[in-house]
Amino acid sequence: MGKLDLNRREMPKQPSHIRRRNFNEVALGYTPELAIAEAQRCLQCKKPICIDGCPVEIDIPGFIKCIADGDFAGSIRILKDKNCLPAVCGRVCPQEEQCEELCILNKKGAPVAIGRLERFAAYWETTQDKIEMPEIAPSTGNKVAIIGSGPAGITVAGDLIKLGHEVTMYEALHEPGGVLVYGIPEFRLPKAVVRRELSYIQKLGVKLITNFVVGKTKSVDQLLKKYDVIFIGTGAGLPWFMEIPGENLNGAYSANEYLTRMNLMKGFQFPRSSTPIKKHKNVAVIGGGNVAMDCARTALRLGADNSYIIYRRSEKELPARLEEYENAVEEGVIFHFLTLPIKLIGDENGWLKEIECLRMKLGELDSSGRRRPIPIKGSEFIMPMDAYIVAIGNSPNPIIPETTSGLEIGRRGNIVTDENGKTSKDRVWAGGDIVTGAATVILAMGAGRKAALSMHEYLSK
Amino acid sequence: MFKVIEKEMIVPNLYLLTVQAPDIAEQIQAGQFIILRSHDDAERIPLSVADWNREEGTLTMIFMVVGDSTSRIAGLNVEDFVPTVVGPLGKPTETKKFGTVICIGGCYGIGSIFPVIRALNEKGNKVITILEARSNFLLYWEDKLKSYSEKIIIITRDGSSGQKGHIKRLSKILQEKAIKPDRIFVNGCTFLLSKTSLELSHFKVPIIVSLNPIMIDGTGMCGVCRVTVDGSTKFACVDGPDFDGRVVDWEELLKRRKQYLNEEAVLVHHSGCGR
Numbered sequence A: 001m002g003k004l005d006l007n008r009r010e011m012p013k014q015p016s017h018i019r020r021r022n023f024n025e026v027a028l029g030y031t032p033e034l035a036i037a038e039a040q041r042c043l044q045c046k047k048p049i050c051i052d053g054c055p056v057e058i059d060i061p062g063f064i065k066c067i068a069d070g071d072f073a074g075s076i077r078i079l080k081d082k083n084c085l086p087a088v089c090g091r092v093c094p095q096e097e098q099c100e101e102l103c104i105l106n107k108k109g110a111p112v113a114i115g116r117l118e119r120f121a122a123y124w125e126t127t128q129d130k131i132e133m134p135e136i137a138p139s140t141g142n143k144v145a146i147i148g149s150g151p152a153g154i155t156v157a158g159d160l161i162k163l164g165h166e167v168t169m170y171e172a173l174h175e176p177g178g179v180l181v182y183g184i185p186e187f188r189l190p191k192a193v194v195r196r197e198l199s200y201i202q203k204l205g206v207k208l209i210t211n212f213v214v215g216k217t218k219s220v221d222q223l224l225k226k227y228d229v230i231f232i233g234t235g236a237g238l239p240w241f242m243e244i245p246g247e248n249l250n251g252a253y254s255a256n257e258y259l260t261r262m263n264l265m266k267g268f269q270f271p272r273s274s275t276p277i278k279k280h281k282n283v284a285v286i287g288g289g290n291v292a293m294d295c296a297r298t299a300l301r302l303g304a305d306n307s308y309i310i311y312r313r314s315e316k317e318l319p320a321r322l323e324e325y326e327n328a329v330e331e332g333v334i335f336h337f338l339t340l341p342i343k344l345i346g347d348e349n350g351w352l353k354e355i356e357c358l359r360m361k362l363g364e365l366d367s368s369g370r371r372r373p374i375p376i377k378g379s380e381f382i383m384p385m386d387a388y389i390v391a392i393g394n395s396p397n398p399i400i401p402e403t404t405s406g407l408e409i410g411r412r413g414n415i416v417t418d419e420n421g422k423t424s425k426d427r428v429w430a431g432g433d434i435v436t437g438a439a440t441v442i443l444a445m446g447a448g449r450k451a452a453l454s455m456h457e458y459l460s461k
Numbered sequence B: 001m002f003k004v005i006e007k008e009m010i011v012p013n014l015y016l017l018t019v020q021a022p023d024i025a026e027q028i029q030a031g032q033f034i035i036l037r038s039h040d041d042a043e044r045i046p047l048s049v050a051d052w053n054r055e056e057g058t059l060t061m062i063f064m065v066v067g068d069s070t071s072r073i074a075g076l077n078v079e080d081f082v083p084t085v086v087g088p089l090g091k092p093t094e095t096k097k098f099g100t101v102i103c104i105g106g107c108y109g110i111g112s113i114f115p116v117i118r119a120l121n122e123k124g125n126k127v128i129t130i131l132e133a134r135s136n137f138l139l140y141w142e143d144k145l146k147s148y149s150e151k152i153i154i155i156t157r158d159g160s161s162g163q164k165g166h167i168k169r170l171s172k173i174l175q176e177k178a179i180k181p182d183r184i185f186v187n188g189c190t191f192l193l194s195k196t197s198l199e200l201s202h203f204k205v206p207i208i209v210s211l212n213p214i215m216i217d218g219t220g221m222c223g224v225c226r227v228t229v230d231g232s233t234k235f236a237c238v239d240g241p242d243f244d245g246r247v248v249d250w251e252e253l254l255k256r257r258k259q260y261l262n263e264e265a266v267l268v269h270h271s272g273c274g275r
């Protein structure tokens, strides 16, 4: 075997000074040459520990080997065997704490760029004229309803339709896709990518009904009269606020509102699309996760002079994907670490004018294993600000829990399931953010996959 | 897609729209609303449901043209299809037997309070209906409302019909007629809702107002519809739209509704109801 190649190939991106003002995708993706070179770095380990880091257990060395050999069709086949949304996951999975963290080459600081390779393979597929269609089992005559069209619901729909069941998916909003459509911005995950995945499962025969709020338009109990089994994948869509004075001032938003105006309602095309979004000068985003990065970077693209992230812990504790944090820094987002907003101050017309903050320091480890932020007495200071966006998390939407009989609900409003996604209610499964609270795309898909298996088992009895 | 069955201007600037939405028509109850998009890329516009026909699967809304989106809805024709009608959203109005109830409607609220009146009447309440308008040519549905009301009182600002005056007059009128309500319901623009909550608070009974803040999803996902009620923040789309007007922070609500004034190419329109 030759010398270890520790040159992790960079993925071409739009230059930061250009992309910070446009809405196009930041990453441009590997060329075939770059992809092959990167794939050839994989050691094809006998015991590939990278797979242990993958929630859906993709045959990682397998798909990478295909790319290294130039067999791109083979690589996408292997990916799709375990992951029905490789184009999405290649873009948004936190690989640095999953597969790439465990990759043996990470010991030398240069893990194989598994995510970028996955993105490449999925992209290659879209450039082909014909997409391979999977085999569909003969019809079983069983009827399945899926509630919510996010990654969890899409996974269950894809799996069960292939097994010959009749699948109908219900979505509350006017566009399917869940957070992939209303939350994650275009510059990180082009909507065309999500639309393609959805049209794929529709081509397989999944029936999609939008503008239908289960629990309002019809209850779960009513749907159970028409369907044999039901999967609930309604996500964690209820935004939290800081609950500090002034949060109802004009110019204060939940991240959900800001991103929904922008993405689902296409605010960036206003007035061509009719939902307005404000162009603010000084924008403060509260939080440190992917959602916060997305808001701060969206604000820049809308023309903000200054876009700040205000996070109460330090850089080390930032929960966002590393790549998105780096992108945000490159684009000019200004980070105020160890800072906590305590009060919003408005003008006489109810518009936000200033934010009062407090400096923090890190104390003992807390229950999450991170050092607890403690306020520093007397460190209050004021920043002029005309927008304030809260991105500190979401909890499960209560509509279904409140309107469904016999469904066990946890303390945080989440639906309780066993390890197969089975709820306490007969013939009803659930998975994704509605069960775990806000988590990740791949975990939602993993949960969907398990539930689909268990539902299929039940239906086959 | 949802088919437009009927569209008509019933009084200047107020339109009636009936759409085919059988799933919603089956579930809808008094006080609930829907969200409608007239075209692709259109705004999601919340509208109260003013009547329905469960057999035919239709919903009827009354709306006022105030800006771009409502003008586009007004431009729809019978047989057109709209991409979104979703609901029923919000909690139904609580309609048990209270005794004597006063139901007040102004502008679109004359229509949207109709199902509330009907439900209250069916529960055995003595319903006193009050219609408020600038002038008599802005009144509609009087016969429809009459059939479920014990009494109808009309107040117009120019005196062209019923009593002359503002909602301020109402307190006196009720006193003169010795009407003592056990509960009050108000539908219409924010100005009417807030003024009534102030003027009638001396009755010391709940004044149930149907709030109409800016909304997007209508399912509790975005939080733009938040209002302060009795000191705590509520999402009007899921916790409401009905709240006790005596404890709503009106000043905040009125300011929040103006957030997009600069962005919206507002079709300047003076309905006289203080928008």
Ligand SMILES: Cc1cc2nc3c(=O)[nH]c(=O)nc-3n(C[C@H](O)[C@H](O)[C@H](O)COP(=O)(O)OP(=O)(O)OC[C@H]3O[C@@H](n4cnc5c(N)ncnc54)[C@H](O)[C@@H]3O)c2cc1C
Binding pocket: A092, A093, A094, A147, A148, A149, A150, A151, A152, A153, A170, A171, A172, A173, A176, A177, A178, A179, A180, A183, A184, A185, A212, A213, A214, A215, A233, A234, A235, A236, A237, A259, A290, A291, A294, A321, A397, A399, A400, A431, A432, A433, A434, A438, A439, A440, A441, A442, A444
């Ligand atoms: C801005 C943002 C950025 C993110 N970035 C990343 C990232 O980079 N990487 C990552 O892995 N994860 C990221 N996440 C998290 C990830 O998107 C979620 O964990 C994932 O989408 C959860 O999937 P889900 O299928 O459980 O629910 P969702 O994607 O939330 O989908 C649920 C769907 O159900 C619908 N629904 C809700 N209630 C009803 C009802 N009553 N009837 C009918 N339909 C209903 C909703 O409208 C929605 O479409 C991000 C989240 C956000 C908000």
Ligand SMILES: Cc1cc2nc3c(=O)[nH]c(=O)nc-3n(C[C@H](O)[C@H](O)[C@H](O)COP(=O)(O)OP(=O)(O)OC[C@H]3O[C@@H](n4cnc5c(N)ncnc54)[C@H](O)[C@@H]3O)c2cc1C
Binding pocket: B033, B043, B045, B046, B047, B048, B049, B061, B062, B063, B064, B065, B066, B067, B068, B069, B070, B071, B108, B112, B211, B212, B213, B214, B215, B241, B257, B258, B259, B260, B261, B264, B265, B266
């Ligand atoms: C639960 C609920 C029920 C409603 N029921 C009815 C009804 O039955 N009939 C009816 O005529 N109207 C109703 N409304 C109000 C209606 O939704 C708004 O008038 C409409 O959204 C305005 O849209 P537009 O684009 O035409 O006007 P815009 O151009 O968006 O706005 C014109 C002006 O109206 C203000 N405005 C007031 N309320 C709203 C709002 N909710 N959304 C956006 N802008 C608003 C704006 O700030 C602006 O100054 C209801 C609102 C809610 C929340």
Ligand code: SF4
Binding pocket: A041, A042, A043, A044, A045, A048, A049, A050, A051, A060, A061, A102, A103, A104, A105, A112, A114
């Ligand atoms: S651990 Fe790294 S080097 Fe080994 S198979 Fe997985 S990706 Fe390849």
Ligand code: FES
Binding pocket: B214, B215, B216, B217, B218, B219, B220, B221, B222, B223, B224, B225, B226, B235, B236, B237, B238
């Ligand atoms: S309209 Fe979005 S939460 Fe009420």
